[in-house]
């Protein structure tokens with residue numbers, strides 16, 4: 005699979021100008037390492053992310069635009085690699101990380117993790133050098149109307165390093181609330197995630213899916229899964245115009261995307277920590293769910 009993706013990238017970079025431009029833009033992107041408490045966050049200045057960061061994802065705006073993940077709407081130069089009967093892999097023309105992929109379901113159907121978590125684990129196992137992420141329809145997905153994942157090279161994946169050797173359901177003192185699950189048994193892991201989603205839905209009174217971002221990677225037959233429960237989609241500084249940032253899964257994993265130069269120059273670790281705390285689930289609800297999950301281990 006990795007070999008097929010490398011070939012896809014090579015072909016697409018030469019055949020698809022928009023992707024070539026994105027890859028160039030990423031190569032020029034400045035990255036600044038910021039120390040917060042005991043961990044690092046990598047602030048990355050990527051002007052080409054402005055469209056996603058500021059995307060209108062309300063129902064009306066989404067309904068008005070043609071879906072950019074449906075095969076019939078793709079630019080003629082864009083091609084994908086089919087990985088199973090449901091999903092195909094494409095190169096993301098607005099990359100945040102090296103080898104940034106979008107993994108798209110063949111049908112135009114709502115972004116919903118529901119029964120798809122097993123697919124996500126399959127993907128992570130098929131892409132050993134990568135991480136795979138899911139952004140919920142109300143907290144980061146710029147196509148909330150079309151089921152998709154993203155993946156990227158794990159060469160830079162701060163949370164993986166931060167949680168090496170950890171074995172608990174939460175990551176302590178991490179500046180953001182995140183559940184952590186690891187295991188080699190795929191169906192047991194999928195059951196634990198489903199249970200966490202049920203508890204979160206109940207704790208936050210969400211009828212459909214609780215607000216979540218998920219990241220997972222697979223190493224030596226073991227899956228490591230990060231479930232970020234969200235309290236809200238965008239931080240207050242986004243709406244006041246103070247900072248044009250809108251964190252989703254990759255940001256919460258420690259690669260914080262900043263499209264505007266003035267924001268890149270002024271943002272501090274303290275501000276990022278405050279934004280992480282603001283957008284992830286508040287402590288009281290998080291601790292309740294964590295205690296239940298811990299008691300059921």
Ligand SMILES: [Zn+2]
Pocket residue numbers: 071072073074111112113149150
């Ligand atoms: Zn679509």
